[in-house]
Amino acid sequence: MKHLKKTDLEIYKLIQEEEKRQQNTLQMIPSENTASKAVEEAMGSVFGNKYGEGYPEKRYYQGNKVIDKLESMVIERAKKVYGVPAANVQALSGSPANFAVYTALLSPGDTLMGLSLASGGHLTHGAAFNASSRYFRAVNYDTDKNGMIDYEEVRKIAKKEKPKIIIASTTAYARILDWKKFAEIAEEVGAYLMADISHISGLIVGEVYPSPVDYAHVITTTTHKSLRGPRAALILSTEKGLKKDPDLAKKIDKAIIPGIQGGPHFNNIAAIGVALKEASTAKYKKYAQQVIANAKTLAQELQKYDFKLVTGGTDSHLLLVDLRNKGLMGNTVAEALDAVGIVLNRNGVPQDPNPPFFPSGIRMGTPGITSRKLEEKEMKLIAKWIDEVTKAVAETKELLKVTAEEEKKKSVRKNIIEKTKKLKAIKKEVLALCKKFPLPTEY
Numbered sequence: 069m070k071h072l073k074k075t076d077l078e079i080y081k082l083i084q085e086e087e088k089r090q091q092n093t094l095q096m097i098p099s100e101n102t103a104s105k106a107v108e109e110a111m112g113s114v115f116g117n118k119y120g121e122g123y124p125e126k127r128y129y130q131g132n133k134v135i136d137k138l139e140s141m142v143i144e145r146a147k148k149v150y151g152v153p154a155a156n157v158q159a160l161s162g163s164p165a166n167f168a169v170y171t172a173l174l175s176p177g178d179t180l181m182g183l184s185l186a187s188g189g190h191l192t193h194g195a196a197f198n199a200s201s202r203y204f205r206a207v208n209y210d211t212d213k214n215g216m217i218d219y220e221e222v223r224k225i226a227k228k229e230k231p232k233i234i235i236a237s238t239t240a241y242a243r244i245l246d247w248k249k250f251a252e253i254a255e256e257v258g259a260y261l262m263a264d265i266s267h268i269s270g271l272i273v274g275e276v277y278p279s280p281v282d283y284a285h286v287i288t289t290t291t292h293k294s295l296r297g298p299r300a301a302l303i304l305s306t307e308k309g310l311k312k313d314p315d316l317a318k319k320i321d322k323a324i325i326p327g328i329q330g331g332p333h334f335n336n337i338a339a340i341g342v343a344l345k346e347a348s349t350a351k352y353k354k355y356a357q358q359v360i361a362n363a364k365t366l367a368q369e370l371q372k373y374d375f376k377l378v379t380g381g382t383d384s385h386l387l388l389v390d391l392r393n394k395g396l397m398g399n400t401v402a403e404a405l406d407a408v409g410i411v412l413n414r415n416g417v418p419q420d421p422n423p424p425f426f427p428s429g430i431r432m433g434t435p436g437i438t439s440r441k442l443e444e445k446e447m448k449l450i451a452k453w454i455d456e457v458t459k460a461v462a463e464t465k466e467l468l469k470v471t472a473e474e475e476k477k478k479s480v481r482k483n484i485i486e487k488t489k490k491l492k493a494i495k496k497e498v499l500a501l502c503k504k505f506p507l508p509t510e511y
């Protein structure tokens with residue numbers, strides 16, 4: 069980065085600082101990952117300089133010879149990798165991709181139905197303060213008290229509310245979604261089934277998680293999570309979708325532009341292409357298998373330390389832990405783990421009695437740490453550290469006689485963490501592991 073260093077030392081230093089942070093900590097936020105240097109180079113390429121409203125051969129500006137070739141190539145790769153007849157590669161990220169589908173298929177005020185945020189859905193699946201519920205009528209379904217999707221409940225709500233789109237998707241759900249059941253329900257009420265596979269995209273491509281291609285009409289996915297690509301998104305129309313509505317793909321293209329976006333980010337489109345090429349390899353399949361194997365080992369190990377896993381385990385890349393038996397809120401544990409270099413996030417648990425900003429759980433995932441080649445042996449270590457940190461912090465909390473109400477204050481949690489002397493030694497061990505398994509530069 070010699071040019072950046074010369075031009076803007078401040079930004080250069082921040083990039084160095086962030087790279088060091090990523091190198092020296094374990095990325096366990098389930099939606100994060102490390103893209104290859106090849107993806108990074110495409111993202112930082114001259115394609116970022118080009119405007120190109122429209123689609124290949126149908127652009128408003130001139131100078132499209134190369135971007136047309138690029139976009140057509142990436143569309144073909146997306147179609148092949150996911151096994152669909154049509155793909156839009158221009159959505160800037162997951163939220164605009166979802167909004168584009170709603171814009172394509174709904175009129176303002178029409179009903180959509182998705183998993184509630186509290187049960188592990190996404191903001192864009194109809195959360196109260198999101199555009200998906202401001203411009204459309206959003207209804208939600210929830211998980212049951214064990215954190216499982218109750219398909220009979222989904223059916224009941226769908227029959228009553230008659231949504232035009234049913235969204236099958238989660239951001240904090242460890243189990244496999246039953247695409248067939250969702251499809252049956254959507255068919256019963258005449259709805260489109262939209263599968264937002266952002267979290268599990270890489271697992272589907274790696275064939276370790278069932279694909280919704282035969283069941284959903286439309287599929288959205290970000291490309292930066294388990295897939296390991298750039299921060300961008302895809303919208304895929306399936307055979308089934310085109311059968312229900314032959315104009316589906318055209319409507320989606322129109323919803324992106326002129327509907328909700330302007331010029332595509334061709335640097336990201338190039339990087340999607342690289343990620344899709346990387347994800348088409350046998351090596352990638354092995355990676356996806358290891359993501360699941362690591363998550364399962366981590367789950368088993370955490371259970372040995374009496375951590376309560378929502379749904380009792382995992383079938384995917386993700387684990388949701390209910391900390392109520394540990395006497396700590398999610399914030400305290402997530403912040404203490406961050407202090408030792410294990411980076412994950414606080415998260416609500418099903419029917420959480422505590423508010424979203426002070427939830428009872430933590431969420432973690434294995435895509436990031438698997439990218440740096442950690443395996444089962446290291447999962448055992450990580451579970452041990454999570455246990456040690458949690459215990460140590462709980463002891464300090466008790467020693468300081470901190471009440472649940474006081475724990476909500478950031479300064480109080482900071483004090484608990486600072487006073488927990490044991491964390492220093494664990495931090496050293498985490499750092500040693502990070503040094504042994506550097507961030508990957510390639511696939």
Ligand code: DSN
Nearest residue numbers: 098099162190239240
């Ligand atoms: N923010 C992402 C996640 O962490 O799940 C979803 O967009």
